Amino acid sequence: MQNTLLTSARTSVGKLGTGLALLLVLLMLFGATETYAQSVRAPGNAVNLDDGIEDGPSNALGDDSQSDFWRNFRGGDPNDIKQMLEARPEGAVLTTTGQHWRELRENYIRKYAGWFPLGVIALLLLYHLIKGKMRIKGGFSGKTLPRFNINQRVSHWFMASVFTILGVTGLIILLGRPLIAPYLGKEVNSVLTSASMQGHNLFGPLFIVALVWMFIKFVRGNFFQWVDLKWIFKLGGFFGGHVSSSQFNFGEKSWFWLVILVGIVMSGTGILLLFPWLVDDLRWLQLSTILHAGGAILLISVLFGHIYVGTAGMEGSIDSMLKGEVDENWAKEHHDLWYEEVTGKSATEEEGTS
Protein backbone atom coordinates (compact mmCIF):
# COMPACT_ATOMS: atom_id res chain seq x y z
CA MET A 1 0.00 0.00 0.00
CA GLN A 2 2.74 2.30 1.03
CA ASN A 3 4.63 1.36 -2.03
CA THR A 4 1.59 2.03 -4.18
CA LEU A 5 1.11 5.49 -2.62
CA LEU A 6 4.81 6.27 -2.93
CA THR A 7 4.82 5.16 -6.52
CA SER A 8 1.70 7.25 -7.24
CA ALA A 9 3.21 10.30 -5.54
CA ARG A 10 6.42 9.86 -7.44
CA THR A 11 4.47 9.59 -10.68
CA SER A 12 2.50 12.75 -9.85
CA VAL A 13 5.64 14.70 -8.92
CA GLY A 14 7.31 13.40 -12.05
CA LYS A 15 4.38 14.50 -14.22
CA LEU A 16 4.29 17.86 -12.47
CA GLY A 17 8.03 18.27 -13.02
CA THR A 18 7.70 17.32 -16.66
CA GLY A 19 4.81 19.74 -17.06
CA LEU A 20 6.74 22.57 -15.43
CA ALA A 21 9.76 21.84 -17.56
CA LEU A 22 7.64 21.89 -20.70
CA LEU A 23 6.05 25.16 -19.58
CA LEU A 24 9.48 26.63 -18.97
CA VAL A 25 10.66 25.56 -22.40
CA LEU A 26 7.55 27.04 -23.99
CA LEU A 27 8.01 30.28 -22.11
CA MET A 28 11.62 30.43 -23.19
CA LEU A 29 10.66 29.76 -26.76
CA PHE A 30 8.20 32.63 -26.77
CA GLY A 31 10.69 34.92 -25.23
CA ALA A 32 8.83 35.49 -22.03
CA THR A 33 11.91 34.71 -20.03
CA GLU A 34 14.33 37.17 -21.73
CA THR A 35 15.52 38.58 -18.47
CA TYR A 36 16.61 35.14 -17.34
CA ALA A 37 18.71 34.72 -20.46
CA GLN A 38 21.39 37.00 -18.97
CA SER A 39 24.43 34.90 -18.34
CA VAL A 40 25.49 36.83 -15.27
CA ARG A 41 23.57 36.31 -12.09
CA ALA A 42 23.20 39.38 -9.92
CA PRO A 43 24.99 39.17 -6.56
CA GLY A 44 22.92 38.66 -3.47
CA ASN A 45 23.25 42.26 -2.30
CA ALA A 46 22.45 43.82 -5.70
CA VAL A 47 19.67 46.38 -5.80
CA ASN A 48 17.18 46.08 -8.57
CA LEU A 49 16.35 49.63 -9.62
CA ASP A 50 12.95 48.57 -10.81
CA ASP A 51 12.08 47.36 -7.31
CA GLY A 52 11.35 49.97 -4.76
CA ILE A 53 13.08 53.02 -6.29
CA GLU A 54 10.34 54.51 -8.39
CA ASP A 55 12.07 57.81 -9.36
CA GLY A 56 15.47 56.40 -10.32
CA PRO A 57 16.60 55.58 -13.85
CA SER A 58 15.20 52.32 -15.04
CA ASN A 59 16.22 50.09 -17.89
CA ALA A 60 19.35 52.19 -18.35
CA LEU A 61 20.96 49.62 -20.60
CA GLY A 62 17.98 49.36 -22.90
CA ASP A 63 17.88 46.12 -24.79
CA ASP A 64 21.65 45.87 -25.17
CA SER A 65 23.83 43.53 -23.22
CA GLN A 66 26.62 44.92 -21.07
CA SER A 67 29.30 43.92 -23.54
CA ASP A 68 27.39 45.36 -26.50
CA PHE A 69 26.83 48.54 -24.59
CA TRP A 70 30.49 49.07 -23.75
CA ARG A 71 31.66 48.02 -27.20
CA ASN A 72 29.32 50.56 -28.70
CA PHE A 73 30.27 53.15 -26.10
CA ARG A 74 33.92 53.00 -27.02
CA GLY A 75 33.28 52.78 -30.72
CA GLY A 76 33.90 49.24 -31.73
CA ASP A 77 36.67 46.75 -31.42
CA PRO A 78 40.00 48.58 -31.78
CA ASN A 79 41.69 45.42 -32.97
CA ASP A 80 39.30 44.98 -35.86
CA ILE A 81 40.76 46.82 -38.86
CA LYS A 82 37.46 46.55 -40.71
CA GLN A 83 35.75 48.45 -37.96
CA MET A 84 38.43 51.12 -38.19
CA LEU A 85 37.45 51.68 -41.79
CA GLU A 86 33.73 51.74 -41.06
CA ALA A 87 31.89 54.78 -39.88
CA ARG A 88 31.67 55.26 -36.14
CA PRO A 89 28.89 53.04 -34.77
CA GLU A 90 25.67 54.81 -34.01
CA GLY A 91 25.64 56.18 -30.50
CA ALA A 92 29.34 55.61 -29.83
CA VAL A 93 30.62 58.09 -27.29
CA LEU A 94 34.36 57.53 -27.41
CA THR A 95 36.92 55.51 -29.31
CA THR A 96 39.77 53.57 -27.83
CA THR A 97 41.59 53.25 -31.15
CA GLY A 98 43.47 56.42 -30.23
CA GLN A 99 45.35 54.53 -27.56
CA HIS A 100 46.36 51.85 -30.04
CA TRP A 101 47.27 54.49 -32.60
CA ARG A 102 49.44 56.27 -30.04
CA GLU A 103 51.17 53.03 -29.06
CA LEU A 104 51.83 52.20 -32.72
CA ARG A 105 53.17 55.69 -33.41
CA GLU A 106 55.32 55.96 -30.29
CA ASN A 107 56.53 52.39 -29.90
CA TYR A 108 57.08 51.41 -33.51
CA ILE A 109 57.00 54.24 -36.05
CA ARG A 110 58.92 56.84 -34.04
CA LYS A 111 61.23 54.20 -32.67
CA TYR A 112 62.20 52.43 -35.86
CA ALA A 113 61.27 54.72 -38.78
CA GLY A 114 64.60 56.52 -38.84
CA TRP A 115 66.51 53.29 -39.21
CA PHE A 116 65.14 52.54 -42.67
CA PRO A 117 66.71 55.52 -44.48
CA LEU A 118 69.88 55.09 -42.44
CA GLY A 119 69.95 51.41 -43.39
CA VAL A 120 69.66 52.27 -47.07
CA ILE A 121 72.48 54.82 -46.75
CA ALA A 122 74.64 52.22 -45.03
CA LEU A 123 73.97 49.65 -47.76
CA LEU A 124 74.78 52.18 -50.46
CA LEU A 125 78.01 53.16 -48.72
CA LEU A 126 78.96 49.51 -48.42
CA TYR A 127 78.19 48.92 -52.09
CA HIS A 128 80.18 51.98 -53.09
CA LEU A 129 83.16 50.90 -51.00
CA ILE A 130 83.15 47.43 -52.54
CA LYS A 131 82.16 48.11 -56.14
CA GLY A 132 82.97 51.81 -56.56
CA LYS A 133 81.47 54.09 -59.18
CA MET A 134 80.00 52.42 -62.26
CA ARG A 135 82.17 53.86 -65.02
CA ILE A 136 81.24 54.05 -68.69
CA LYS A 137 83.24 51.15 -70.12
CA GLY A 138 84.26 52.88 -73.33
CA GLY A 139 84.63 56.27 -71.61
CA PHE A 140 82.85 59.40 -72.78
CA SER A 141 82.47 59.37 -76.57
CA GLY A 142 81.92 63.12 -76.81
CA LYS A 143 78.74 62.53 -78.78
CA THR A 144 75.47 63.03 -76.99
CA LEU A 145 71.85 62.05 -77.34
CA PRO A 146 68.91 64.12 -76.11
CA ARG A 147 67.23 62.22 -73.27
CA PHE A 148 64.95 64.57 -71.31
CA ASN A 149 63.48 67.81 -72.60
CA ILE A 150 63.39 71.00 -70.52
CA ASN A 151 59.80 70.38 -69.34
CA GLN A 152 60.73 66.96 -68.00
CA ARG A 153 63.83 68.32 -66.31
CA VAL A 154 62.03 71.22 -64.68
CA SER A 155 59.18 68.97 -63.49
CA HIS A 156 61.75 66.55 -62.05
CA TRP A 157 63.66 69.24 -60.18
CA PHE A 158 60.46 70.92 -59.08
CA MET A 159 59.39 67.63 -57.51
CA ALA A 160 62.86 67.16 -56.04
CA SER A 161 62.78 70.62 -54.43
CA VAL A 162 59.30 70.24 -52.99
CA PHE A 163 60.05 66.69 -51.83
CA THR A 164 63.24 67.81 -50.08
CA ILE A 165 61.38 70.50 -48.13
CA LEU A 166 58.56 68.10 -47.26
CA GLY A 167 61.00 65.34 -46.34
CA VAL A 168 63.08 67.49 -43.98
CA THR A 169 60.08 69.15 -42.33
CA GLY A 170 58.20 65.85 -42.14
CA LEU A 171 61.09 64.05 -40.47
CA ILE A 172 61.38 66.85 -37.91
CA ILE A 173 57.66 66.57 -37.16
CA LEU A 174 57.82 62.78 -36.90
CA LEU A 175 61.15 62.26 -35.21
CA GLY A 176 61.78 65.57 -33.47
CA ARG A 177 60.63 64.34 -30.08
CA PRO A 178 62.86 61.24 -29.90
CA LEU A 179 65.83 62.64 -31.85
CA ILE A 180 65.99 66.41 -31.32
CA ALA A 181 64.41 67.05 -27.92
CA PRO A 182 66.77 64.81 -25.88
CA TYR A 183 69.89 66.41 -27.38
CA LEU A 184 68.99 70.01 -28.23
CA GLY A 185 66.21 70.51 -25.72
CA LYS A 186 62.45 70.70 -25.82
CA GLU A 187 62.42 74.41 -26.64
CA VAL A 188 64.52 73.93 -29.78
CA ASN A 189 62.37 70.98 -30.78
CA SER A 190 59.25 73.04 -30.22
CA VAL A 191 60.53 75.86 -32.43
CA LEU A 192 61.64 73.46 -35.18
CA THR A 193 58.41 71.46 -35.05
CA SER A 194 56.24 74.57 -35.19
CA ALA A 195 58.22 75.87 -38.16
CA SER A 196 58.23 72.48 -39.86
CA MET A 197 54.51 72.07 -39.46
CA GLN A 198 53.87 75.39 -41.19
CA GLY A 199 56.34 74.59 -43.96
CA HIS A 200 54.95 71.09 -44.42
CA ASN A 201 51.36 72.34 -44.63
CA LEU A 202 52.36 75.05 -47.08
CA PHE A 203 54.35 72.87 -49.45
CA GLY A 204 52.02 69.85 -49.25
CA PRO A 205 49.65 71.08 -51.96
CA LEU A 206 52.64 71.81 -54.22
CA PHE A 207 53.56 68.13 -53.97
CA ILE A 208 50.23 67.25 -55.60
CA VAL A 209 50.96 69.71 -58.42
CA ALA A 210 54.44 68.21 -58.83
CA LEU A 211 53.04 64.68 -58.81
CA VAL A 212 50.54 65.38 -61.57
CA TRP A 213 53.18 67.21 -63.61
CA MET A 214 55.68 64.35 -63.18
CA PHE A 215 53.08 61.76 -64.14
CA ILE A 216 52.15 63.58 -67.33
CA LYS A 217 55.76 64.15 -68.34
CA PHE A 218 57.17 60.70 -67.49
CA VAL A 219 54.39 58.13 -67.80
CA ARG A 220 55.32 57.42 -71.40
CA GLY A 221 58.07 54.84 -71.41
CA ASN A 222 57.47 53.78 -67.82
CA PHE A 223 55.16 50.83 -68.48
CA PHE A 224 56.66 47.47 -67.61
CA GLN A 225 57.92 45.21 -70.42
CA TRP A 226 59.09 41.61 -70.71
CA VAL A 227 62.66 42.79 -71.04
CA ASP A 228 62.41 44.05 -67.47
CA LEU A 229 62.41 40.44 -66.25
CA LYS A 230 66.02 40.09 -67.44
CA TRP A 231 66.88 43.20 -65.44
CA ILE A 232 65.38 41.60 -62.36
CA PHE A 233 67.15 38.26 -62.85
CA LYS A 234 70.48 40.01 -63.39
CA LEU A 235 69.86 42.30 -60.38
CA GLY A 236 70.06 45.33 -62.60
CA GLY A 237 73.68 44.65 -63.49
CA PHE A 238 74.79 46.09 -60.18
CA PHE A 239 76.83 42.98 -59.51
CA GLY A 240 78.24 42.61 -62.99
CA GLY A 241 77.01 41.73 -66.45
CA HIS A 242 75.20 43.77 -69.06
CA VAL A 243 71.47 44.31 -68.80
CA SER A 244 69.38 45.40 -71.74
CA SER A 245 66.76 48.04 -71.18
CA SER A 246 64.68 50.52 -73.10
CA GLN A 247 64.30 54.20 -72.21
CA PHE A 248 63.73 53.33 -68.54
CA ASN A 249 64.95 50.18 -66.83
CA PHE A 250 63.01 48.18 -64.27
CA GLY A 251 64.51 50.11 -61.36
CA GLU A 252 63.56 53.46 -62.85
CA LYS A 253 60.07 52.25 -63.71
CA SER A 254 59.55 50.87 -60.22
CA TRP A 255 60.72 54.13 -58.71
CA PHE A 256 58.36 56.07 -60.98
CA TRP A 257 55.32 53.99 -60.03
CA LEU A 258 56.32 53.98 -56.39
CA VAL A 259 56.44 57.77 -56.41
CA ILE A 260 53.12 58.00 -58.23
CA LEU A 261 51.19 55.40 -56.23
CA VAL A 262 52.63 56.14 -52.81
CA GLY A 263 52.43 59.82 -53.76
CA ILE A 264 48.68 59.44 -54.31
CA VAL A 265 48.34 57.88 -50.86
CA MET A 266 50.50 60.65 -49.39
CA SER A 267 48.39 63.28 -51.13
CA GLY A 268 45.10 61.74 -50.01
CA THR A 269 46.16 61.27 -46.40
CA GLY A 270 47.85 64.68 -46.43
CA ILE A 271 44.63 66.35 -47.54
CA LEU A 272 42.75 64.62 -44.70
CA LEU A 273 45.35 65.76 -42.19
CA LEU A 274 45.34 69.29 -43.58
CA PHE A 275 41.55 69.50 -43.63
CA PRO A 276 40.46 67.18 -40.80
CA TRP A 277 36.86 68.35 -40.94
CA LEU A 278 36.46 66.46 -44.23
CA VAL A 279 35.80 63.31 -42.20
CA ASP A 280 33.69 62.89 -39.09
CA ASP A 281 35.52 59.85 -37.78
CA LEU A 282 38.75 60.41 -35.92
CA ARG A 283 40.02 56.98 -36.95
CA TRP A 284 40.39 58.11 -40.55
CA LEU A 285 42.88 60.69 -39.32
CA GLN A 286 44.69 58.14 -37.16
CA LEU A 287 44.95 55.82 -40.13
CA SER A 288 46.10 58.73 -42.29
CA THR A 289 48.99 59.60 -39.97
CA ILE A 290 50.16 55.97 -40.02
CA LEU A 291 49.95 55.69 -43.82
CA HIS A 292 51.46 59.15 -44.29
CA ALA A 293 54.45 58.37 -42.08
CA GLY A 294 54.94 54.90 -43.57
CA GLY A 295 54.73 56.21 -47.13
CA ALA A 296 57.16 59.01 -46.36
CA ILE A 297 59.73 56.68 -44.83
CA LEU A 298 59.42 54.34 -47.80
CA LEU A 299 59.86 57.14 -50.35
CA ILE A 300 62.73 58.79 -48.47
CA SER A 301 64.54 55.46 -48.11
CA VAL A 302 64.26 54.56 -51.79
CA LEU A 303 65.07 58.15 -52.75
CA PHE A 304 68.61 57.70 -51.42
CA GLY A 305 69.09 54.85 -53.88
CA HIS A 306 67.76 57.03 -56.68
CA ILE A 307 70.09 59.88 -55.73
CA TYR A 308 73.04 57.52 -55.49
CA VAL A 309 72.55 56.00 -58.94
CA GLY A 310 71.86 59.43 -60.41
CA THR A 311 75.04 61.01 -59.03
CA ALA A 312 77.95 59.26 -57.33
CA GLY A 313 76.96 55.73 -58.26
CA MET A 314 76.91 55.92 -62.04
CA GLU A 315 79.13 57.96 -64.32
CA GLY A 316 77.25 60.15 -66.77
CA SER A 317 73.80 59.75 -65.24
CA ILE A 318 73.42 63.24 -63.85
CA ASP A 319 73.87 64.77 -67.32
CA SER A 320 70.43 63.53 -68.37
CA MET A 321 68.75 65.71 -65.76
CA LEU A 322 71.15 68.66 -65.83
CA LYS A 323 71.85 69.00 -69.53
CA GLY A 324 69.05 66.88 -70.93
CA GLU A 325 71.62 64.91 -72.91
CA VAL A 326 73.60 61.74 -72.28
CA ASP A 327 76.76 60.39 -73.77
CA GLU A 328 76.21 57.82 -76.52
CA ASN A 329 78.40 55.26 -74.75
CA TRP A 330 76.36 55.69 -71.59
CA ALA A 331 73.19 55.10 -73.60
CA LYS A 332 74.65 51.99 -75.25
CA GLU A 333 75.69 50.55 -71.93
CA HIS A 334 72.64 51.27 -69.80
CA HIS A 335 69.77 51.76 -72.24
CA ASP A 336 70.82 49.88 -75.36
CA LEU A 337 67.27 49.27 -76.66
CA TRP A 338 66.46 52.95 -76.32
CA TYR A 339 69.72 53.86 -78.06
CA GLU A 340 68.81 51.59 -80.98
CA GLU A 341 65.30 53.02 -81.08
CA VAL A 342 66.36 56.67 -81.26
CA THR A 343 69.47 56.29 -83.44
CA GLY A 344 68.49 53.34 -85.62
CA LYS A 345 71.98 51.94 -85.01
CA SER A 346 73.07 48.79 -83.25
CA ALA A 347 74.26 49.30 -79.72
CA THR A 348 76.72 46.42 -79.87
CA GLU A 349 78.54 47.31 -83.11
CA GLU A 350 81.38 49.82 -83.13
CA GLU A 351 81.08 53.00 -85.20
CA GLY A 352 81.98 52.42 -88.81
CA THR A 353 81.99 48.63 -88.64
CA SER A 354 78.44 48.14 -89.86
Place this chain on the structure above:
Amino acid sequence: MGFVGFVEGPLFYIAAAIFALAAAWRVFGLIRMGRKPDISPPKGSATAGFIKGNLRHFLPRGMFARRTWIHIVGGYAFHLGLFVLFFFGAFHIDFIKQYLGISWTPLPRWGFILASEIAFAGLIVLWVRRFSDPVMRLISDRDDHIGTWLTFLVMLTGCLALQQSHEVLRGIHMLFVDIWLIYFPFSRLMHAFTFVLSRGHTGATYGRKGMNP
Protein backbone atom coordinates in the same frame (compact mmCIF):
# COMPACT_ATOMS: atom_id res chain seq x y z
CA MET B 1 68.45 93.97 -26.42
CA GLY B 2 67.60 90.53 -27.59
CA PHE B 3 67.97 88.96 -31.02
CA VAL B 4 64.45 89.81 -32.14
CA GLY B 5 64.73 93.34 -30.84
CA PHE B 6 67.99 93.82 -32.71
CA VAL B 7 66.81 92.51 -36.10
CA GLU B 8 63.51 94.40 -35.86
CA GLY B 9 65.14 97.52 -34.47
CA PRO B 10 68.63 98.87 -35.27
CA LEU B 11 69.46 96.31 -37.97
CA PHE B 12 66.17 96.88 -39.72
CA TYR B 13 66.62 100.67 -39.71
CA ILE B 14 70.14 100.34 -41.10
CA ALA B 15 69.02 97.82 -43.75
CA ALA B 16 66.03 99.94 -44.77
CA ALA B 17 68.24 103.04 -45.04
CA ILE B 18 70.81 101.24 -47.19
CA PHE B 19 68.02 99.85 -49.36
CA ALA B 20 66.32 103.20 -49.90
CA LEU B 21 69.46 105.28 -50.43
CA ALA B 22 71.35 102.83 -52.63
CA ALA B 23 68.31 101.92 -54.75
CA ALA B 24 67.48 105.61 -55.26
CA TRP B 25 71.13 106.31 -56.09
CA ARG B 26 71.13 103.62 -58.79
CA VAL B 27 67.81 104.70 -60.31
CA PHE B 28 68.84 108.37 -60.40
CA GLY B 29 72.18 107.32 -61.84
CA LEU B 30 70.45 105.53 -64.70
CA ILE B 31 68.15 108.48 -65.35
CA ARG B 32 71.07 110.92 -65.27
CA MET B 33 72.91 108.84 -67.87
CA GLY B 34 70.16 109.74 -70.32
CA ARG B 35 70.68 108.61 -73.87
CA LYS B 36 72.84 109.69 -76.74
CA PRO B 37 71.44 112.61 -78.74
CA ASP B 38 69.68 111.38 -81.88
CA ILE B 39 70.04 113.93 -84.63
CA SER B 40 67.91 112.07 -87.13
CA PRO B 41 64.38 113.44 -87.65
CA PRO B 42 61.90 111.51 -85.44
CA LYS B 43 59.47 109.24 -87.28
CA GLY B 44 57.38 108.48 -84.22
CA SER B 45 56.85 109.36 -80.60
CA ALA B 46 59.56 108.33 -78.14
CA THR B 47 57.13 108.79 -75.23
CA ALA B 48 54.55 106.50 -76.82
CA GLY B 49 57.37 104.04 -77.53
CA PHE B 50 58.42 104.21 -73.87
CA ILE B 51 54.90 103.25 -72.74
CA LYS B 52 54.40 100.68 -75.48
CA GLY B 53 57.77 99.12 -74.75
CA ASN B 54 56.79 98.67 -71.14
CA LEU B 55 53.40 97.20 -71.85
CA ARG B 56 54.29 94.98 -74.77
CA HIS B 57 57.01 93.19 -72.84
CA PHE B 58 54.46 91.84 -70.43
CA LEU B 59 53.58 89.36 -73.13
CA PRO B 60 56.10 87.17 -74.94
CA ARG B 61 56.54 87.28 -78.68
CA GLY B 62 54.68 84.50 -80.44
CA MET B 63 57.65 82.42 -81.41
CA PHE B 64 59.06 82.48 -77.86
CA ALA B 65 55.81 81.76 -76.05
CA ARG B 66 55.75 78.05 -76.85
CA ARG B 67 59.39 77.45 -76.11
CA THR B 68 59.46 79.38 -72.87
CA TRP B 69 56.00 78.77 -71.43
CA ILE B 70 57.47 77.36 -68.22
CA HIS B 71 59.46 80.54 -67.74
CA ILE B 72 56.41 82.70 -68.43
CA VAL B 73 54.10 80.76 -66.11
CA GLY B 74 56.78 80.54 -63.43
CA GLY B 75 57.65 84.22 -63.75
CA TYR B 76 54.07 85.43 -63.49
CA ALA B 77 53.25 82.99 -60.67
CA PHE B 78 56.22 84.15 -58.63
CA HIS B 79 55.89 87.89 -59.17
CA LEU B 80 52.11 88.08 -58.76
CA GLY B 81 52.19 85.73 -55.78
CA LEU B 82 54.95 87.75 -54.15
CA PHE B 83 53.11 91.02 -54.79
CA VAL B 84 49.91 89.70 -53.22
CA LEU B 85 51.53 88.05 -50.22
CA PHE B 86 53.69 91.10 -49.50
CA PHE B 87 51.07 93.81 -49.90
CA PHE B 88 47.99 91.95 -48.72
CA GLY B 89 49.33 89.68 -45.98
CA ALA B 90 47.83 90.69 -42.64
CA PHE B 91 51.22 90.55 -40.88
CA HIS B 92 52.83 92.78 -43.49
CA ILE B 93 50.00 95.32 -43.35
CA ASP B 94 50.37 95.43 -39.56
CA PHE B 95 54.11 95.92 -39.98
CA ILE B 96 53.66 98.73 -42.51
CA LYS B 97 51.06 100.39 -40.26
CA GLN B 98 53.48 100.23 -37.36
CA TYR B 99 56.13 102.18 -39.29
CA LEU B 100 54.16 104.31 -41.77
CA GLY B 101 50.78 104.59 -40.12
CA ILE B 102 48.83 103.47 -43.19
CA SER B 103 46.87 100.27 -43.66
CA TRP B 104 44.37 98.57 -45.91
CA THR B 105 42.21 95.46 -45.93
CA PRO B 106 44.30 92.31 -45.75
CA LEU B 107 43.62 88.99 -47.40
CA PRO B 108 42.11 86.21 -45.32
CA ARG B 109 44.58 83.59 -44.16
CA TRP B 110 43.64 81.13 -46.89
CA GLY B 111 44.28 83.82 -49.51
CA PHE B 112 47.70 84.51 -48.06
CA ILE B 113 48.54 80.78 -48.06
CA LEU B 114 47.36 80.39 -51.65
CA ALA B 115 49.38 83.41 -52.81
CA SER B 116 52.44 82.03 -51.00
CA GLU B 117 52.08 78.65 -52.66
CA ILE B 118 51.78 80.22 -56.09
CA ALA B 119 54.83 82.40 -55.40
CA PHE B 120 56.88 79.46 -54.12
CA ALA B 121 55.92 77.29 -57.09
CA GLY B 122 56.95 80.06 -59.48
CA LEU B 123 60.23 80.78 -57.74
CA ILE B 124 61.23 77.10 -57.62
CA VAL B 125 60.38 76.67 -61.30
CA LEU B 126 62.44 79.75 -62.21
CA TRP B 127 65.40 78.53 -60.20
CA VAL B 128 65.45 74.91 -61.39
CA ARG B 129 65.14 76.14 -64.96
CA ARG B 130 68.15 78.32 -64.34
CA PHE B 131 70.40 75.29 -63.80
CA SER B 132 68.68 72.69 -65.96
CA ASP B 133 68.52 74.75 -69.14
CA PRO B 134 71.94 74.95 -70.82
CA VAL B 135 71.46 78.51 -72.05
CA MET B 136 70.08 79.75 -68.75
CA ARG B 137 72.92 78.05 -66.94
CA LEU B 138 75.43 79.80 -69.19
CA ILE B 139 74.00 83.27 -68.65
CA SER B 140 73.40 82.86 -64.90
CA ASP B 141 76.04 83.89 -62.42
CA ARG B 142 76.48 83.85 -58.67
CA ASP B 143 74.38 86.99 -58.24
CA ASP B 144 71.36 85.33 -59.83
CA HIS B 145 71.55 82.37 -57.49
CA ILE B 146 72.19 84.46 -54.37
CA GLY B 147 69.28 86.76 -55.22
CA THR B 148 66.96 83.81 -55.80
CA TRP B 149 68.01 82.02 -52.63
CA LEU B 150 67.78 85.12 -50.47
CA THR B 151 64.28 85.81 -51.75
CA PHE B 152 63.37 82.16 -51.20
CA LEU B 153 64.70 82.22 -47.65
CA VAL B 154 62.86 85.45 -46.83
CA MET B 155 59.62 83.87 -48.07
CA LEU B 156 60.30 80.52 -46.43
CA THR B 157 61.22 81.87 -43.00
CA GLY B 158 58.16 84.11 -43.13
CA CYS B 159 55.92 81.15 -43.79
CA LEU B 160 57.63 79.03 -41.15
CA ALA B 161 56.72 81.72 -38.61
CA LEU B 162 53.04 81.70 -39.56
CA GLN B 163 51.91 79.94 -36.41
CA GLN B 164 53.24 82.88 -34.35
CA SER B 165 54.10 80.44 -31.60
CA HIS B 166 57.75 81.43 -31.22
CA GLU B 167 59.13 84.93 -31.44
CA VAL B 168 62.50 83.65 -32.59
CA LEU B 169 60.97 82.43 -35.87
CA ARG B 170 59.79 85.95 -36.63
CA GLY B 171 63.27 87.14 -35.69
CA ILE B 172 64.87 84.75 -38.20
CA HIS B 173 62.47 85.99 -40.87
CA MET B 174 63.38 89.59 -40.07
CA LEU B 175 67.08 88.76 -40.17
CA PHE B 176 66.70 87.47 -43.73
CA VAL B 177 64.57 90.51 -44.61
CA ASP B 178 67.40 92.75 -43.38
CA ILE B 179 70.04 90.85 -45.36
CA TRP B 180 67.80 90.93 -48.43
CA LEU B 181 67.27 94.69 -48.10
CA ILE B 182 71.02 95.29 -47.88
CA TYR B 183 71.78 92.99 -50.82
CA PHE B 184 68.97 94.25 -53.03
CA PRO B 185 70.39 97.54 -54.42
CA PHE B 186 73.72 95.97 -55.37
CA SER B 187 72.28 93.04 -57.27
CA ARG B 188 69.99 92.10 -60.13
CA LEU B 189 67.12 92.21 -57.66
CA MET B 190 67.13 95.90 -58.68
CA HIS B 191 65.22 94.81 -61.76
CA ALA B 192 62.12 95.37 -59.60
CA PHE B 193 62.75 99.10 -60.21
CA THR B 194 64.90 99.19 -63.32
CA PHE B 195 62.69 97.07 -65.56
CA VAL B 196 60.58 100.16 -66.27
CA LEU B 197 63.63 102.13 -67.40
CA SER B 198 65.09 99.25 -69.35
CA ARG B 199 61.93 98.45 -71.28
CA GLY B 200 61.18 102.15 -71.63
CA HIS B 201 64.61 102.90 -73.08
CA THR B 202 64.25 100.20 -75.69
CA GLY B 203 60.68 101.28 -76.40
CA ALA B 204 61.57 104.97 -76.73
CA THR B 205 64.48 104.23 -79.09
CA TYR B 206 62.32 102.10 -81.34
CA GLY B 207 59.33 104.42 -81.02
CA ARG B 208 61.32 107.41 -82.19
CA LYS B 209 62.32 105.43 -85.25
CA GLY B 210 58.68 104.63 -85.93
CA MET B 211 59.11 100.94 -85.08
CA ASN B 212 57.20 98.67 -82.79
CA PRO B 213 59.26 98.07 -79.64
